[in-house]
Amino acid sequence: MRIFLLCFNVIVLILCSIQQGEAAVRRYKFELQDTSYSRLCTNKTILTINGQFPGPTIYARKGDLVIVDVYNRANHNITIHWHGVKMPRYPWADGPEFVTQCPISPGTRFRQNVVLSDEEGTLWWHAHSEWSRATVYGALVVLPEKKDRYPFPKPHGEVPIILGMFLLIYNHWEWWNSDVQEVMEEFLRTGGDPIISDAFLINGQPGDLYPCSRRDTFKMKVEYGKTYLVRLINGVMNNIMFFKIANHNVTIVGSDGSYTKQINSDYITISPGQTVDFLLHANQKPSHYYMASRVYASAGDYDNTTTTGVVEYVGNYNPPPTPSLPTFFQFNDTSASVNFTRQLRSLANKKYPVDVPQKVSDILFFTLSINTGSCPNDSCVGPNGGRLLASVNNITLQLPKVDILQAYYKRLSGIYETDFPDNPPFPYNYTQQFVPQLLWTPENGTDVNILEYDSTVEIVFQGTNTVAGIDHPMHLHGYSFYVVGSGLGNFNRSRDPLNYNLVDPPLMETIAVPVNGWTAIRFRANNPGVWFMHCHFERHVSWGMGMTFIVKDGKRRNEKMLPPPPDMPKC
Numbered sequence: 001m002r003i004f005l006l007c008f009n010v011i012v013l014i015l016c017s018i019q020q021g022e023a024a025v026r027r028y029k030f031e032l033q034d035t036s037y038s039r040l041c042t043n044k045t046i047l048t049i050n051g052q053f054p055g056p057t058i059y060a061r062k063g064d065l066v067i068v069d070v071y072n073r074a075n076h077n078i079t080i081h082w083h084g085v086k087m088p089r090y091p092w093a094d095g096p097e098f099v100t101q102c103p104i105s106p107g108t109r110f111r112q113n114v115v116l117s118d119e120e121g122t123l124w125w126h127a128h129s130e131w132s133r134a135t136v137y138g139a140l141v142v143l144p145e146k147k148d149r150y151p152f153p154k155p156h157g158e159v160p161i162i163l164g165m166f167l168l169i170y171n172h173w174e175w176w177n178s179d180v181q182e183v184m185e186e187f188l189r190t191g192g193d194p195i196i197s198d199a200f201l202i203n204g205q206p207g208d209l210y211p212c213s214r215r216d217t218f219k220m221k222v223e224y225g226k227t228y229l230v231r232l233i234n235g236v237m238n239n240i241m242f243f244k245i246a247n248h249n250v251t252i253v254g255s256d257g258s259y260t261k262q263i264n265s266d267y268i269t270i271s272p273g274q275t276v277d278f279l280l281h282a283n284q285k286p287s288h289y290y291m292a293s294r295v296y297a298s299a300g301d302y303d304n305t306t307t308t309g310v311v312e313y314v315g316n317y318n319p320p321p322t323p324s325l326p327t328f329f330q331f332n333d334t335s336a337s338v339n340f341t342r343q344l345r346s347l348a349n350k351k352y353p354v355d356v357p358q359k360v361s362d363i364l365f366f367t368l369s370i371n372t373g374s375c376p377n378d379s380c381v382g383p384n385g386g387r388l389l390a391s392v393n394n395i396t397l398q399l400p401k402v403d404i405l406q407a408y409y410k411r412l413s414g415i416y417e418t419d420f421p422d423n424p425p426f427p428y429n430y431t432q433q434f435v436p437q438l439l440w441t442p443e444n445g446t447d448v449n450i451l452e453y454d455s456t457v458e459i460v461f462q463g464t465n466t467v468a469g470i471d472h473p474m475h476l477h478g479y480s481f482y483v484v485g486s487g488l489g490n491f492n493r494s495r496d497p498l499n500y501n502l503v504d505p506p507l508m509e510t511i512a513v514p515v516n517g518w519t520a521i522r523f524r525a526n527n528p529g530v531w532f533m534h535c536h537f538e539r540h541v542s543w544g545m546g547m548t549f550i551v552k553d554g555k556r557r558n559e560k561m562l563p564p565p566p567d568m569p570k571c
C-alpha cells in the first residue's frame with residue numbers, strides 16, 4: 001500500500017510539474033531478452049527489447065509523460081537511457097549506469113518515467129550500461145501537440161531510420177560464443193583499440209553489399225510526387241557516418257529533437273547519438289535507388305563497408321537489376337563532415353524562439369584527449385606497451401560502485417569528489433603535431449563539477465592531438481545546448497567569441513567536436529540533478545572520456561529535484 005502510494009505520488013508530482021494542457025500518459029512494456037539474429041551468414045544471439053531489433057519505437061506528443069516498465073529477462077545487467085529527453089528535475093530515470101542509477105539486474109524490473117517537456121522531433125532510447133547499446137536501442141518520436149502542426153508541409157508518410165553496427169566477433173581462431181560485452185572486456189584488458197565492426201546496419205539490416213543479407217534489406221516505398229519525413233538516428237557505437245540517397249537531394253528540417261531552418265543537401269553527416277530529420281521528395285524517375293551510409297573517419301582503423309537500404313517508387317516500370325549507389329566523399333573528408341554540421345541553424349522565429357544566453361556566468365574550458373596509462377611490465381598493446389585511456393581536462397573517469405545521484409541525494413561520502421576543474425591543469429599547444437609524451441598520462445578520478453541553479457554556462461570543448469587527434473561527439477544529459485561556435489586548431493579566447501552565433505544557433509544535445517578543433521556551447525543550468533556528459537564514441541567513454549555535472553536545486557519549490565521512485569534498482 002505504502003509503495004503504491006509513493007509511486008503514485010511521484011507520478012502525480014511529475015504530472016503536476018510538467019506543462020498543463022493536453023499532456024497524456026503513455027505506457028510501454030520493455031522486456032530485455034536474448035534473441036537470435038541470422039544475417040551475414042551467421043546465427044548469433046543478441047540482446048534486444050521485446051525480441052525486436054531495432055527495438056520498439058516510442059510515439060508520444062510534446063509534453064507527454066511516457067511510463068516504461070523495463071523487465072530484465074536476460075542474463076545481463078542493463079540500464080536504459082532516453083537520449084535527448086531532458087527529464088526536468090527527474091534524473092532518476094535518465095539511465096547512465098553508476099551515474100544516476102545502479103543497473104537493473106537479471107530478473108528485476110524498473111518503472112521509468114520518461115518526462116518530456118519542450119522536445120519535439122526525433123530522439124531515441126538506448127542501453128547505457130557497458131556496451132549493451134550495440135543492439136539495445138530504438139526510436140523515440142515526439143510529435144507536435146495535438147492542436148499544433150509541423151513547421152513544414154505535412155509529409156505524406158514518415159519513417160524512422162536507425163543506423164547501427166554489427167560485430168561477428170571472430171577472434172582469429174574461433175567464433176566467440178558471446179557478445180559485444182566480450183569485445184569490451186577484451187580491449188579494456190589488453191589496453192588496445194577494440195576490434196572494428198564487420199557491418200553497418202540500416203534498421204537492423206546490413207543490406208545488399210554484404211554476404212547472405214540481401215533478402216532482408218530495408219525498403220522504403222514511395223509514391224512519385226509525394227514528400228516523406230525521414231527520422232535518421234545514428235545508433236552506431238564508434239563512428240560518425242555519412243548518409244546519402246542516390247539521385248536525391250533532401251531537405252533538413254530538424255536535429256536532436258528541435259527544428260532547424262530548412263537546408264537542401266545531397267548528403268548528411270550524423271554523429272553517434274545525433275538525430276537528423278529530413279524531407280525526402282520523391283521527385284525522380286520512378287525506379288529503385290539505394291540509400292547508403294558509411295563512415296567518416298579522421299584517424300585510425302575503421303570498418304570501410306557500406307550499408308544500404310532501397311527507396312522503391314511504387315508503380316509499373318522495370319526496375320534496374322541493381323539500384324544505383326550514391327557516391328561518397330573520401331572517408332577522411334573532414335571538411336565535408338564539418339561543413340554539414342556547421343550549416344545547422346535554429347528556426348529562431350516567434351513561434352520557435354531562441355533563448356541562448358547572451359552573457360554567461362560560468363566559463364568552462366574542457367580539453368578532450370586520448371591518453372595512455374602504464375601496464376605492468378609494459379604488457380599492454382597500446383603505445384609503448386601501455387594502455388589507451390581518454391580524459392576530459394586530464395581526468396580519466398572512474399565510474400563508482402554506487403551511483404553518483406544516490407550518493408548526492410543521500411549525502412554519502414567517499415563516492416565522488418566535487419573538484420572537477422573548470423580548466424585543464426595548464427595550457428599547451430593542444431593541437432601541435434607532436435604532443436610530448438610527458439603529457440600523455442592523465443589522472444584517474446570520479447569528480448563532479450557543481451553548477452548553481454540557473455547559472456548560464458559556456459563550455460568550450462578543445463580536441464587535443466595527445467596520442468592521436470580525433471573527432472569527439474559530445475553528449476550532455478538533462479539539457480539541450482546551443483552550439484555557438486566551432487573551428488579548427490586551438491580556441492583563442494580573445495578572437496573566437498567575436499564570431500559566435502548568438503542569433504540562430506542550433507539547439508543540440510550531441511555535437512561533434514572536430515578533430516584537433518574546438519566547439520563552444522551555451523546553456524542555462526535550470527534543470528537540477530546529476531547529469532552525465534561524455535563522448536558518444538563508446539570506446540572513448542570506456543576509456544574514461546566523461547564527467548558529471550551536479551546542478552544544485554533552486555530556491556523555489558518547482559526548482560528542486562523530485563524524489564526518487566520507490567523501485568530504484570539497488571547495487
Ligand SMILES: *[C@@H]1O[C@H](CO)[C@@H](O)[C@H](O)[C@H]1NC(C)=O
Pocket residue numbers: 036037038043044
Ligand atoms: C538460430 O538459432 C536459434 C536458436 O539457436 C534457432 O531458434 C533459429 O532457428 C536459428 N535460425 C537460423 C536461421 O538458423
Ligand SMILES: *[C@@H]1O[C@H](CO)[C@@H](O)[C@H](O)[C@H]1NC(C)=O
Pocket residue numbers: 247248249264265266
Ligand atoms: C542537389 O543540390 C545540388 C546543390 O546542392 C544541385 O547542384 C543538384 O543539382 C541537386 N540535385 C538534384 C537531383 O536536385
Ligand SMILES: *[C@@H]1O[C@H](CO)[C@@H](O)[C@H](O)[C@H]1NC(C)=O
Pocket residue numbers: 304
Ligand atoms: C577496405 O579495407 C580493406 C581491408 O583493409 C581493403 O582491402 C579494401 O580495399 C578497403 N575498401 C575500400 C573501399 O576502401
Ligand SMILES: *[C@@H]1O[C@H](CO)[C@@H](O)[C@H](O)[C@H]1NC(C)=O
Pocket residue numbers: 330332333
Ligand atoms: C585522406 O586519405 C587519402 C587517401 O588515403 C590521402 O591521400 C589524404 O592525404 C588523406 N587526407 C587527409 C586530410 O588526411
Ligand SMILES: *[C@@H]1O[C@H](CO)[C@@H](O)[C@H](O)[C@H]1NC(C)=O
Pocket residue numbers: 333335336339
Ligand atoms: C567546406 O566548406 C569550405 C569553406 O566554405 C569549402 O572550402 C570546402 O570546399 C567545403 N568542403 C566540402 C566537401 O564541401
Ligand SMILES: *[C@@H]1O[C@H](CO)[C@@H](O)[C@H](O)[C@H]1NC(C)=O
Pocket residue numbers: 373374375387396442443444
Ligand atoms: C588509472 O587507471 C588505469 C586503469 O584503469 C591504470 O592503468 C592507470 O595506471 C591509473 N593511473 C593512475 C595515475 O593511477
Ligand SMILES: *[C@@H]1O[C@H](CO)[C@@H](O)[C@H](O)[C@H]1NC(C)=O
Pocket residue numbers: 376377
Ligand atoms: C614482470 O617481469 C618480471 C621479470 O621478468 C617478472 O618477475 C614479474 O613476474 C613480471 N610481473 C608481471 C605482473 O607480469
Ligand SMILES: *[C@@H]1O[C@H](CO)[C@@H](O)[C@H](O)[C@H]1NC(C)=O
Pocket residue numbers: 429430431432433434
Ligand atoms: C600549435 O601547433 C600547430 C600544429 O603544429 C601549429 O600550426 C601552431 O602554429 C602552433 N601554435 C602555437 C601558438 O605555437
Ligand SMILES: *[C@@H]1O[C@H](CO)[C@@H](O)[C@H](O)[C@H]1NC(C)=O
Pocket residue numbers: 394424425426438439440441442443
Ligand atoms: C595530467 O596529469 C598528470 C598527473 O598529474 C601529469 O603528469 C600530466 O602532465 C598531465 N597532463 C596534462 C596534459 O595536463
Ligand SMILES: *[C@@H]1O[C@H](CO)[C@@H](O)[C@H](O)[C@H]1NC(C)=O
Pocket residue numbers: 492493494495
Ligand atoms: C589570439 O587572437 C588574437 C587576436 O586576433 C591574436 O592577437 C593572438 O595572437 C592570438 N593568439 C594566439 C595564441 O594565436
Ligand SMILES: *[C@@H]1O[C@H](CO)[C@@H](O)[C@H](O)[C@H]1NC(C)=O
Pocket residue numbers: 075076077102103105570571
Ligand atoms: C550487476 O551489477 C551488480 C552491481 O549493481 C554487480 O554486483 C553484478 O556483478 C552485476 N552482474 C553482472 C552479471 O554483471
Ligand SMILES: [Cu+2]
Pocket residue numbers: 471472473535536537540541545
Ligand atoms: Cu571521443
